Amino acid sequence: MDIDYFRGYVIYSFFTSINIFFYCFPGVWATRDEKDNFSQRHDAELVKEQKRKEVEEEIRAQVDELMRAELKNLKAVS
Secondary structure (H helix, E strand, O other): OOHHHHHHHHHHHHHHHHHHHHHHHHHHOOOOOOOOOOOOOOOHHHHHHHHHHHHHHHHHHHHHHHHHHHHHHHHHHO
């Protein structure tokens, strides 16, 4: 592997990480008051918010599947 290619990939990865942080910071961290969090403990609410979105998507997919099956059953009966 060419060293210039590797160097370019590392630089690209670095700037990609910086861009993600730049766009996420205002929505996630700018409004949080961290002055009492000197030990930098994790924020349970932040984790809950992220996981809640994942769970909602999974549940929505399951409910959609169940609703399609129920609709198919109703059409078969009538």
